[in-house]
Amino acid sequence: MLKTTKLKTSKSIPPICLTGLGTIGVFQLPRLNAPAINLPLYASKVSAGFPSPAEEYVEKRLDTNDYLIDQKDATFFITIQGYSMVDVGLLPKDKAVVDRSKTPTVGDIVLAVVDGEFTVKTLGRNKEGAVRLLPANSTGAYKPIEITEEMNFEIWGVVTGSFRRF
Amino acid sequence: MKENDMPLPHPTRSIALIDVNNFYVSCERVFNPKLVGVPVVVLSNNDGCAVARSNEAKALGVPMGEPWFKLKDLAKQHGIIGLSSNYALYADMSNRVMSILREYSPDQEVYSIDESFLDLTGFQSRDLISYGQHMRKRILKWTGLPVCVGIGSTKTLAKLANHCAKKRPVFNSVCNFNAMLPTELEHLLCQIDVGEIWGIGRKLAPKLQALGFNTVQDLKRANPDRLRQQFSVVLEKTIHELNGTVCIDLEEISPPKQQIMSSRSFGQPIRDYNSLAESITLYMSSAAVKLRRQQSFAGSVHVFIRTSPFKQDAPQYSNGITIPLPSATDNTMQLVNIALWGLKQIYRPNYDYAKAGVMLSELVTAQGVQNDLFSQSGANAENGKNCTLS
Numbered sequence: 001m002l003k004t005t006k007l008k009t010s011k012s013i014p015p016i017c018l019t020g021l022g023t024i025g026v027f028q029l030p031r032l033n034a035p036a037i038n039l040p041l042y043a044s045k046v047s048a049g050f051p052s053p054a055e056e057y058v059e060k061r062l063d064t065n066d067y068l069i070d071q072k073d074a075t076f077f078i079t080i081q082g083y084s085m086v087d088v089g090l091l092p093k094d095k096a097v098v099d100r101s102k103t104p105t106v107g108d109i110v111l112a113v114v115d116g117e118f119t120v121k122t123l124g125r126n127k128e129g130a131v132r133l134l135p136a137n138s139t140g141a142y143k144p145i146e147i148t149e150e151m152n153f154e155i156w157g158v159v160t161g162s163f164r165r166f
Numbered sequence: 167m168k169e170n171d172m173p174l175p176h177p178t179r180s181i182a183l184i185d186v187n188n189f190y191v192s193c194e195r196v197f198n199p200k201l202v203g204v205p206v207v208v209l210s211n212n213d214g215c216a217v218a219r220s221n222e223a224k225a226l227g228v229p230m231g232e233p234w235f236k237l238k239d240l241a242k243q244h245g246i247i248g249l250s251s252n253y254a255l256y257a258d259m260s261n262r263v264m265s266i267l268r269e270y271s272p273d274q275e276v277y278s279i280d281e282s283f284l285d286l287t288g289f290q291s292r293d294l295i296s297y298g299q300h301m302r303k304r305i306l307k308w309t310g311l312p313v314c315v316g317i318g319s320t321k322t323l324a325k326l327a328n329h330c331a332k333k334r335p336v337f338n339s340v341c342n343f344n345a346m347l348p349t350e351l352e353h354l355l356c357q358i359d360v361g362e363i364w365g366i367g368r369k370l371a372p373k374l375q376a377l378g379f380n381t382v383q384d385l386k387r388a389n390p391d392r393l394r395q396q397f398s399v400v401l402e403k404t405i406h407e408l409n410g411t412v413c414i415d416l417e418e419i420s421p422p423k424q425q426i427m428s429s430r431s432f433g434q435p436i437r438d439y440n441s442l443a444e445s446i447t448l449y450m451s452s453a454a455v456k457l458r459r460q461q462s463f464a465g466s467v468h469v470f471i472r473t474s475p476f477k478q479d480a481p482q483y484s485n486g487i488t489i490p491l492p493s494a495t496d497n498t499m500q501l502v503n504i505a506l507w508g509l510k511q512i513y514r515p516n517y518d519y520a521k522a523g524v525m526l527s528e529l530v531t532a533q534g535v536q537n538d539l540f541s542q543s544g545a546n547a548e549n550g551k552n553c554t555l556s
Contacts, residue, residue: 027197029258073262074308101308116200154199156310 190218429523465528474520
């Protein structure tokens with residue numbers, strides 16, 4: 001089973017306070033020493049309906065860590081905040097898998113750092129070739145972030161998956 | 167065995183020391199990019215002393231081990247940020263770095279939470295500087311942590327090469343003494359203070375300087391027999407190591423490990439019981455993770471503490487205790503409690519402790535675990551609880 005360790009946010013110690021500094025409370029570390037638990041995976045795809053009992057055919061067994069994580073030494077979990085990426089299926093409180101070993105390319109969903117703030121967006125480029133970070137929300141409530149030379153910009157990792165509890 | 171695998175008459179080893187720059191601070195920066203470029207100190211949890219400093223904080227003259235309350239004015243003036251330490255995070259990041267490094271050589275000695283030796287002798291057909299750059303870049307990309315790589319023919323030289331990689335930008339964080347011409351290396355060693363050598367502390371350095379051994383090169387040229395008589399056999403070994411003769415070999419731990427060791431030399435000597443207990447808890451937690459990763463259970467726990475053998479004029483104390491367990495376990499809570507009990511037995515006040523560690527031994531695999539008839543819960547029953555406890 002997938003287990004996570006909540007990271008304590010490193011608190012500042014008075015008198016210096018961290019006003020304005022982002023927290024790391026959103027990060028969680030995959031617990032990779034957890035024993036693999038292989039659960040049966042049914043071969044037939046289940047549309048949002050009731051699976052036919054006749055199709056209870058086990059194709060293979062699935063371990064969730066194995067399914068979600070390619071490169072364990074480079075993988076971190078984050079918790080999604082806000083609605084900017086709902087169109088690609090990232091809802092608030094979802095856990096997203098971030099893999100730092102992947103090389104980001106245009107079209108990837110990435111965890112980026114813009115002027116010290118973390119944001120999850122789709123990586124894009126404008127006509128001039130400059131980086132833009134695109135939201136995925138058809139309401140138009142979120143605008144693309146155009147990265148300029150004066151900005152402090154870094155791609156922290158590539159978002160390779162997500163998971164959610166109901 | 168192929169013919170060219172045969173050892174040469176005078177084989178030159180290539181030993182690398184990889185360490186993370188300002189480890190605790192660098193870990194914090196990975197998850198809080200606003201800390202980049204700002205003076206940061208990480209403080210110990212019990213007494214609020216600086217246990218790690220960013221380069222910016224070092225440049226402002228923040229001394230290692232300084233309590234935060236004494237830094238208040240300086241902190242206000244320069245905006246120094248003090249962070250409480252998060253050992254669970256540091257242990258996780260350390261495990262990632264060590265695991266990545268393991269891919270670069272089968273012979274690894276994890277020397278401390280942020281340092282590892284690798285024996286690269288078998289990889290000498292490659293360009294070891296680019297091999298080192300590959301490691302450095304991979305660790306930076308995968309974990310966000312900056313490391314330096316030093317390569318030499320002995321551990322002492324690898325440590326020095328690492329120092330050069332860190333302090334001299336010309337090396338771009340990777341320095342290989344073995345790839346330098348003898349004159350080039352000599353020129354470099356003439357510029358390094360004798361106190362930078364592994365094992366030569368602040369007390370020994372002035373004594374050596376008084377005898378005219380000011381630089382690394384001076385000590386390298388010294389007569390090892392004479393200095394053994396005057397100082398110690400440790401110093402004699404150091405001189406041999408500076409000349410390329412291996413006296414301190416890698417404590418290799420090759421899988422499957424029969425023992426799991428987790429220890430560290432402290433940057434600053436530790437005196438009080440609580441700080442030692444904090445360190446022992448951290449080391450045991452990281453050892454327990456390694457234990458579970460290889461799906462083993464420990465049958466006995468060893469705890470040790472010692473003062474610095476390099477400071478022979480200070481009172482010396484060294485002790486260890488081995489505690490056999492009624493039934494093998496991989497449970498972090500249990501292992502930590504046992505280790506802390508052991509620490510209590512061997513701890514003596516008023517010594518400057520320089521190193522502490524734990525070792526798990528009598529390891530058995532999951533199949534080989536025998537439950538103790540009389541124990542409350544068998545190891546297997548606890549296995550399911552690990553996840554929440556550790």
